[in-house]
Amino acid sequence: MVAMRQPARSTAHLPLEVPAEWREGLESNVLAPLARTSWRYFAWIGFLAVVIAWAVVMYVHQLQTGLVVTGMRDRISWGLYIISFVFFIGISHAGTLLSAILRVVKARWQLPVTRMAEFITVVALMVGGLFPLIDLGRPDRILNMIWYGRWQSPLVWDFLAITTYLTGSAIYLYLPLIPDFALCRDRLGPTAPAWKRGFFNLAAAGWTGSAVQRRALDRAMTIMMIVIIPVAVSVHTVVSWIFAMTLREPFNSTVFGAYFVAGAIFSGVAAIIILMAVLRRVLHLEEYITINQFKALGFFLLAMSLVMVYFNASEYIVTGYKMEAGAPFHFHDLLVGYLGPYFWFYLVGGLVVPALIITFPRTRTIKGIVFAAVLVLIAMWIERYLIVVGGFRVPLMPYTARHYGPSLTEWSMLAGAFALFALIISVFAKIFPMVSVWEVVEHRGPEPGEEVLEFPSFGSTDAQAPEVAS
Amino acid sequence: MNSAELDPDDSNTGPPGTVPALARGVQRRRILRMAGSALFAVPPLAFGARAWLSRAPASPLEAMARMSSAQAANGRLRRWSMVIDLRSCDGCQRVGKPPQCTAACIEGHFAPQPMEWIQVYEQELPGNGTRFVPATCQQCQNPPCTNVCPVGATFSTPEGPVLIDQERCIGCRICMAACPYDRRFFNWATPPQPVEALGMKYEVEHQAPAIRGTVMKCDFCPDMARAGTLPYCAQGCPNNAIYYGDLEEDVATNGKAVIQISRFLSQNSAFRLNEEYGTEPRVYYIPGAGEAVGRDSSKRGRLATVWPWKKVASGSRTWSR
Ligand code: SF4
Ligand code: SF4
Ligand code: SF4
Numbered sequence: 001m002v003a004m005r006q007p008a009r010s011t012a013h014l015p016l017e018v019p020a021e022w023r024e025g026l027e028s029n030v031l032a033p034l035a036r037t038s039w040r041y042f043a044w045i046g047f048l049a050v051v052i053a054w055a056v057v058m059y060v061h062q063l064q065t066g067l068v069v070t071g072m073r074d075r076i077s078w079g080l081y082i083i084s085f086v087f088f089i090g091i092s093h094a095g096t097l098l099s100a101i102l103r104v105v106k107a108r109w110q111l112p113v114t115r116m117a118e119f120i121t122v123v124a125l126m127v128g129g130l131f132p133l134i135d136l137g138r139p140d141r142i143l144n145m146i147w148y149g150r151w152q153s154p155l156v157w158d159f160l161a162i163t164t165y166l167t168g169s170a171i172y173l174y175l176p177l178i179p180d181f182a183l184c185r186d187r188l189g190p191t192a193p194a195w196k197r198g199f200f201n202l203a204a205a206g207w208t209g210s211a212v213q214r215r216a217l218d219r220a221m222t223i224m225m226i227v228i229i230p231v232a233v234s235v236h237t238v239v240s241w242i243f244a245m246t247l248r249e250p251f252n253s254t255v256f257g258a259y260f261v262a263g264a265i266f267s268g269v270a271a272i273i274i275l276m277a278v279l280r281r282v283l284h285l286e287e288y289i290t291i292n293q294f295k296a297l298g299f300f301l302l303a304m305s306l307v308m309v310y311f312n313a314s315e316y317i318v319t320g321y322k323m324e325a326g327a328p329f330h331f332h333d334l335l336v337g338y339l340g341p342y343f344w345f346y347l348v349g350g351l352v353v354p355a356l357i358i359t360f361p362r363t364r365t366i367k368g369i370v371f372a373a374v375l376v377l378i379a380m381w382i383e384r385y386l387i388v389v390g391g392f393r394v395p396l397m398p399y400t401a402r403h404y405g406p407s408l409t410e411w412s413m414l415a416g417a418f419a420l421f422a423l424i425i426s427v428f429a430k431i432f433p434m435v436s437v438w439e440v441v442e443h444r445g446p447e448p449g450e451e452v453l454e455f456p457s458f459g460s461t462d463a464q465a466p467e468v469a470s
Numbered sequence: 471m472n473s474a475e476l477d478p479d480d481s482n483t484g485p486p487g488t489v490p491a492l493a494r495g496v497q498r499r500r501i502l503r504m505a506g507s508a509l510f511a512v513p514p515l516a517f518g519a520r521a522w523l524s525r526a527p528a529s530p531l532e533a534m535a536r537m538s539s540a541q542a543a544n545g546r547l548r549r550w551s552m553v554i555d556l557r558s559c560d561g562c563q564r565v566g567k568p569p570q571c572t573a574a575c576i577e578g579h580f581a582p583q584p585m586e587w588i589q590v591y592e593q594e595l596p597g598n599g600t601r602f603v604p605a606t607c608q609q610c611q612n613p614p615c616t617n618v619c620p621v622g623a624t625f626s627t628p629e630g631p632v633l634i635d636q637e638r639c640i641g642c643r644i645c646m647a648a649c650p651y652d653r654r655f656f657n658w659a660t661p662p663q664p665v666e667a668l669g670m671k672y673e674v675e676h677q678a679p680a681i682r683g684t685v686m687k688c689d690f691c692p693d694m695a696r697a698g699t700l701p702y703c704a705q706g707c708p709n710n711a712i713y714y715g716d717l718e719e720d721v722a723t724n725g726k727a728v729i730q731i732s733r734f735l736s737q738n739s740a741f742r743l744n745e746e747y748g749t750e751p752r753v754y755y756i757p758g759a760g761e762a763v764g765r766d767s768s769k770r771g772r773l774a775t776v777w778p779w780k781k782v783a784s785g786s787r788t789w790s791r
Pocket of ligand 2: 609613
């Protein structure tokens with residue numbers, strides 16, 4: 001990334017040399033949602049609660065009847081649940097990984113969005129981790145995973161990798177939150193209700209901002225950001241291995257681990273862009289999250305789309321050239337058959353169009369970049385659908401290939417998962433500052449219109465234009 | 471030729487309660503078969519397997535008797551194995567019934583609809599003919615399905631058969647993704663089951679009653695073999711195409727003839743399904759298309775399997791594969 005070449009400001013320049021009013025403004029803007037709540041917020045929470053309740057009702061019905069209420073059957077034995085599992089775990093990737101890599105290289109443009117990125121990781125992991133449980137035929141026996149767990153099983157690897165990643169991401173989210181909790185304690189504490197005051201007190205962990213504490217925090221964050229990178233990579237690799245460890249033709253591939261990691265980062269960056277746009281609007285953070293952040297992430301998205309093109313080419317050209325048994329069926333499905341429309345939407349709408357939107361300066365606006373991110377997110381969900389359903393459809397024996405269509409129960413569960421995702425983010429936005437105030441103050445200073453990044457501008461001079469509004 | 475005829479059971483989703491006459495017939499046959507099993511089981515009790523140590527088995531009865539213990543004559547473990555002679559399999563076209571191996575296995579194990587633990591696939595041959603390939607679980611000796619199970623609910627046994635403990639299975643179905651032979655079946659709901667099944671005590675070697683949310687498959691009937699009888703499928707085959715025996719003793723029988731497995735395999739160019747997977751199946755095939763029982767390989771199609779079970783378990787449902 002170009003951002004890596006930017007000289008970072010020293011982290012030790014204390015006391016702060018930012019104007020007092022700017023800092024005041026930032027603090028009160030970021031903390032405002034934590035102090036006030038409008039009726040619209042409750043209406044939104046109520047709506048999400050209804051969707052989740054509906055999913056719970058459908059799940060209870062599934063528990064009572066069995067998985068026959070889904071569209072899955074013996075020959076396509078995994079469906080929308082596992083697709084959504086892979087999708088959510090994918091989304092979780094960009095957050096921590098991105099923020100850790102950028103912190104390691106001391107880039108500073110991303111500081112206002114690291115908090116959101118880390119939130120996405122934790123919440124997506126919590127939601128995505130539910131899907132394998134929803135998918136179980138006997139969830140009542142889940143403890144067998146502990147009593148009889150076997151190291152040889154890819155599912156056990158998943159279980160371990162995801163719990164490790166969740167723990168690590170939660171710690172990594174919490175560490176930079178400590179000074180902000182202290183800020184909440186000091187600024188909001190006196191007027192907040194008792195429970196909130198108690199919570200801020202506890203969460204701030206006695207932070208005073210002394211030099212010793214700062215050094216300790218700095219060291220802890222450095223360790224976590226280095227540890228979290230290999231953990232994140234390993235998580236999506238083992239997620240891909242629940243497929244790649246089988247003998248089925250489209251799954252039987254050594255590139256799957258890397259392919260899934262790239263896809264995970266790709267969809268995760270798209271998710272961050274979307275969440276960033278939403279929170280920016282809802283929490284009135286326009287001053288701190290500007291076109292700069294969108295452009296930077298947009299370029300990252302562009303780079304990842306090229307990586308995805310590369311992986312698709314290596315996967316499909318290598319298997320398509322040899323046309324082993326099963327491959328002709330699979331290619332027919334993807335190119336002109338049952339899955340054709342989805343496959344072409346994925347290739348064109350998910351890889352080419354977003355890349356073009358970001359490449360041309362005319363469309364490289366906040367709206368354009370968010371639109372590209374939405375396309376990518378939809379396409380990446382479809383990509384997982386193609387992998388799972390397309391893979392299971394290839395007949396293993398002389399039988400007629402089966403069709404799969406998710407049932408109402410499965411769609412309800414997916415809707416419930418998105419609602420849960422939004423609910424957790426909404427609730428967290430009320431308890432945690434969504435922008436890392438102290439880091440922004442320390443590293444960035446009051447230059448909201450400043451062009452932090454120098455990108456090649458493809459024949460236009462918009463690089464200096466301070467576009468703030470979308 | 472439509473696809474339904476190529477794979478008759480895909481289209482067979484009719485309710486099981488509509489065939490009472492057939493169900494009665496099946497009940498009667500099961501009783502007869504159980505009596506037959508008891509006959510097979512008597513010799514080992516009466517004579518003891520070791521009496522035959524010094525000479526080759528002359529009759530199927532004798533062969534089964536010699537195999538009727540978990541230990542082979544030389545003191546080593548049994549290695550149960552199956553040889554299916556495709557020259558004698560005509561998909562039961564001659565008798566005009568659905569495949570009788572499948573029917574026998576279903577009634578012996580109370581296999582839920584739509585599970586065919588032994589499924590007779592119709593495979594295209596070069597030219598314009600087809601052949602029928604009855605496929606049990608291949609009892610892989612390097613089984614991809616057991617490798618991936620997170621809780622060890624499916625496992626290889628020392629005698630060879632790969633079994634499933636439905637009381638431990640958590641229903642994750644990763645084994646179904648891993649089996650390259652399409653030989654695992656999931657209880658997507660509580661299936662209709664006969665009263666006998668519901669009253670049985672569950673055993674890993676005899677998976678009844680079926681438990682919702684768990685995986686099932688052919689268990690290779692090691693309990694039957696130890697009791698001195700052939701598996702239901704081998705007994706059910708009207709053409710005696712299915713041989714069952716012990717690789718350790720190098721002997722197998724189809725209920726009519728006795729073979730020395732190693733000689734039979736090499737003399738008849740035996741093969742195993744998808745050898746390239748490296749799964750090392752315990753089920754061998756002799757190439758053929760039913761010619762030994764007078765089938766013309768251009769005669770396509772077989773009848774669809776039916777399940778005689780009426781709805782007994784409350785809230786039971788059937789589904790299609
Ligand atoms: S479905 Fe059951 S037998 Fe199969 S892998 Fe999962 S726990 Fe093991
Ligand atoms: S045929 Fe399938 S179920 Fe049977 S042992 Fe082999 S992999 Fe396992
Ligand atoms: S060996 Fe037993 S379980 Fe397997 S198909 Fe034959 S009768 Fe059924």
